[in-house]
Amino acid sequence: MMSRLVILSANSLKGSGPFGAGLVHASRSLHTSSQSRAPVPPLPETGGKVRHGIFPEEIFQLLYPKTGVTGPYMLGTGLITYLLSKELYVINNETLSAICIFSVIIYGVKKFGPSVAAFADKLNEEKLAKAQEVKDLAMSGLTQAIENEKKEQWRVEGRAMLFDAKRNNVAMLLETNYRERLHMVTNEIKRRLDYQIALQHLNRRLEQEHMINWVEKSVIGSITPQQEKESIAKCIADLKMLAKNTQAKATV
Amino acid sequence: MTMNLFNQFLSPTFLGLPLIAIALMAPCLLYPSPAPWWQSNRWTTLQNWFIGSFIKQILSPINTKGHSWALLLATLMVFLITLNTLGLLPYTFTPTTQLSLNMAFAVPLWLAIVIMGFRNSPTHALGHLLPEGTPTPLVPILIIIESISLLIRPLALGVRLTANLTAGHLLIQLVSSAAFSLLLSQTTAASLAVSLLLLLTILEIAVAMIQAYVFVLLLSLYLQENV
Numbered sequence: 001m002m003s004r005l006v007i008l009s010a011n012s013l014k015g016s017g018p019f020g021a022g023l024v025h026a027s028r029s030l031h032t033s034s035q036s037r038a039p040v041p042p043l044p045e046t047g048g049k050v051r052h053g054i055f056p057e058e059i060f061q062l063l064y065p066k067t068g069v070t071g072p073y074m075l076g077t078g079l080i081t082y083l084l085s086k087e088l089y090v091i092n093n094e095t096l097s098a099i100c101i102f103s104v105i106i107y108g109v110k111k112f113g114p115s116v117a118a119f120a121d122k123l124n125e126e127k128l129a130k131a132q133e134v135k136d137l138a139m140s141g142l143t144q145a146i147e148n149e150k151k152e153q154w155r156v157e158g159r160a161m162l163f164d165a166k167r168n169n170v171a172m173l174l175e176t177n178y179r180e181r182l183h184m185v186t187n188e189i190k191r192r193l194d195y196q197i198a199l200q201h202l203n204r205r206l207e208q209e210h211m212i213n214w215v216e217k218s219v220i221g222s223i224t225p226q227q228e229k230e231s232i233a234k235c236i237a238d239l240k241m242l243a244k245n246t247q248a249k250a251t252v
Numbered sequence: 253m254t255m256n257l258f259n260q261f262l263s264p265t266f267l268g269l270p271l272i273a274i275a276l277m278a279p280c281l282l283y284p285s286p287a288p289w290w291q292s293n294r295w296t297t298l299q300n301w302f303i304g305s306f307i308k309q310i311l312s313p314i315n316t317k318g319h320s321w322a323l324l325l326a327t328l329m330v331f332l333i334t335l336n337t338l339g340l341l342p343y344t345f346t347p348t349t350q351l352s353l354n355m356a357f358a359v360p361l362w363l364a365i366v367i368m369g370f371r372n373s374p375t376h377a378l379g380h381l382l383p384e385g386t387p388t389p390l391v392p393i394l395i396i397i398e399s400i401s402l403l404i405r406p407l408a409l410g411v412r413l414t415a416n417l418t419a420g421h422l423l424i425q426l427v428s429s430a431a432f433s434l435l436l437s438q439t440t441a442a443s444l445a446v447s448l449l450l451l452l453t454i455l456e457i458a459v460a461m462i463q464a465y466v467f468v469l470l471l472s473l474y475l476q477e478n479v
Contacts, residue, residue, distance in 0.1 A: 009303055009326040040289060047293070093429035096446065098342035100453045120294035123301055127291060
């Protein structure tokens with residue numbers, strides 16, 4: 001009996017979190033649609049056009065060829081007059097209450113209609129925006145992934161250069177190390193050879209000094225006292241002669 | 253005159269055929285059934301929003317076990333509010349003015365809730381019969397009073413809805429017939445009566461919606477106590 005109400009309640013509660021979990025099956029069991037989802041025919045954007053809120057535009061179009069623009073209005077007026085004059089519709093107290101309730105309803109619809117419609121549109125827009133956001137995020141994520149991939153490919157190209165540079169670095173290090181060691185070896189050898197040279201110089205100097213000392217000692221030893229006296233006397237005679245010469249040169 | 257006033261509450265028949273079934277089933281046809289496509293039209297969006305927010309609000313104080321009542325409460329609310337508001341149109345029959353219908357809603361639902369409460373946690377359900385912090389001499393009397401108030405709940409639920417709607421409809425009939433009879437002779441008094449009728453109509457629209465809400469709210473309160 002209230003199956004339609006139950007269906008619509010179930011459908012609206014379906015999407016709302018913990019309440020709706022068990023209600024999904026109820027709506028599919030009634031087989032009210034033809035069960036095929038694709039291709040969905042395009043839906044009309046707005047509802048059927050109406051004039052004065054209730055009368056469909058089709059009636060006006062229907063009567064236009066025969067009766068022109070005022071046709072349906074004449075029909076309406078005639079119908080109402082007929083009902084009232086023949087007392088098919090009796091004006092009683094209910095008419096007054098009908099006037100009241102309809103004026104309240106029309107006032108409510110005119111005043112709050114656009115805002116309620118805007119609210120419903122806003123709800124739909126939010127739903128659409130959420131889905132659009134998901135789609136946009138997915139697309140931006142994918143474009144970002146493409147860019148990252150391209151960057152990685154560019155990086156791969158540069159990898160060979162990187163390896164060359166590294167190889168060069170290593171070769172340079174090895175070369176430097178080799179040169180260093182060579183230098184060190186040269187220095188060590190030079191040091192040792194210098195030592196040997198110094199040693200030889202020392203040896204030669206020692207021998208020389210020793211020889212000189214020995215020669216001096218033997219010469220000094222070989223000078224007899226007689227020879228010493230003779231040499232001293234000679235030296236004094238030379239000195240006297242020298243003195244005489246210089247004195248002579250000085251006076252001249 | 254009294255006969256005429258209460259004629260609106262007679263169960264409708266046409267040539268001897270009862271029309272009550274149509275009166276109960278027809279209002280449901282006004283609601284758009286949910287469409288298989290993703291974004292629905294304004295009507296469906298609005299009714300989805302209404303039912304969703306109503307259920308969120310009414311089930312928030314109830315624990316998770318009671319959430320299985322969501323469908324029942326939502327359906328009841330939509331049904332009652334439709335019947336009440338459609339009954340305000342002229343020459344319509346409001347099924348919720350019949351005590352039988354309202355009791356048929358109140359008694360089974362209340363009884364189900366009470367039996368569920370007594371079956372699942374009997375001590376907790378019996379504990380509701382004595383409020384906390386009552387002085388000891390008052391305890392026996394208070395238990396009797398609380399059990400009477402428990403037993404009178406379905407009656408109160410049904411009669412509240414019936415009485416509110418019946419009284420509203422009767423008032424509308426009275427004031428409109430007064431205005432109608434005064435319309436030609438004393439026009440100023442009639443205009444006063446018409447303005448009263450306008451205010452009354454606005455009140456009745458509000459009462460129709462509020463009474464449906466109160467019915468479902470009280471049921472949810474009883475559910476909250478017992479689940």
